[in-house]
Amino acid sequence: xxxxxxxxxAVDAIVFGYKNNSLYVxxxxxxxxxxxxxxxxxxxxxxxxxxxxxxxxRELHEETNVQLTFMEQLYTFGDDIYRDSRxxxxxxxxxxxxxxxxxxxKADTDAERVQWCKIDTIPILAxxxxxxxxxxxxxxxxxxxxxxxxxxxxPEEFLFSDLENLYCTILEKEIDRRNFRKKIxxxxxxxxxxxxxxxxxxxPAKLFRFNKLxxxxxxxxxxxxxxxxx
Numbered sequence: 001x002x003x004x005x006x007x008x009x010a011v012d013a014i015v016f017g018y019k020n021n022s023l024y025v026x027x028x029x030x031x032x033x034x035x036x037x038x039x040x041x042x043x044x045x046x047x048x049x050x051x052x053x054x055x056x057x058r059e060l061h062e063e064t065n066v067q068l069t070f071m072e073q074l075y076t077f078g079d080d081i082y083r084d085s086r087x088x089x090x091x092x093x094x095x096x097x098x099x100x101x102x103x104x105x106k107a108d109t110d111a112e113r114v115q116w117c118k119i120d121t122i123p124i125l126a127x128x129x130x131x132x133x134x135x136x137x138x139x140x141x142x143x144x145x146x147x148x149x150x151x152x153x154x155p156e157e158f159l160f161s162d163l164e165n166l167y168c169t170i171l172e173k174e175i176d177r178r179n180f181r182k183k184i185x186x187x188x189x190x191x192x193x194x195x196x197x198x199x200x201x202x203x204p205a206k207l208f209r210f211n212k213l214x215x216x217x218x219x220x221x222x223x224x225x226x227x228x229x230x
Contacts, residue, residue, distance in 0.1 A: 010091040011056035012043035012129065014074065014136040015066060017100030018153035021165050023119045024100060025133060028063050028111035030126065037112065040126035041133065043091070044110075056094045064114045065106035071096045075135050083128045091127075095136045097152035141171055145227045148189070151210040159197055160184075160208055173229045180227075187225070189215040 015026040042063045046055040071094035078090035107114040196204045
């Protein structure tokens with residue numbers, strides 16, 4: 001039949017983590033049949049009775065042991081009708097930012113291995129997953145300048161230098177650290193704690209904490225977050 005459709009819907013998860021001054025993404029290693037093993041983004045087909053958002057959270061948990069309650073929809077990939085050689089598959093990609101130090105990853109279901117991979121050492125991935133990842137990195141870089149999402153990549157308490165390094169690393173730009181500190185602190189949603197860094201090198205450094213409630217209150221009052229680089 002000419003008008004018959006046999007299209008499958010999939011979801012793919014891009015989970016970013018940050019550690020040791022580097023940006024990472026969560027990848028799984030898979031093998032189907034006699035095909036060679038390959039690295040890919042976590043994901044899979046949507047079940048008949050579930051929503052897209054439920055599907056991506058389920059697939060991520062099943063394949064990596066990472067349990068999230070929310071992921072932001074990134075983009076839909078399907079213009080390349082041959083993106084999956086097995087079937088016509090349209091993929092809806094979602095992304096999330098996490099504190100990688102708080103997660104215990106473990107491969108399961110059709111994933112043989114799972115690991116954090118540095119963004120600058122990404123191998124050739126399955127399907128069009130390199131393209132999906134590029135789109136996610138571009139979104140992350142843009143959003144980092146107009147929403148304080150960088151705090152999602154850090155522990156609850158962190159050094160201010162960690163925040164500075166995070167921006168430099170992801171945006172691949174040097175910053176005026178003095179002006180950056182002055183501007184971030186002027187917003188009023190970053191709190192200095194009474195705790196010090198456990199790393200004993202030189203002068204003891206205070207840890208900071210992001211006050212999300214204060215940030216949400218500022219947003220209701222018309223506050224606009226913005227970080228600009230020369």
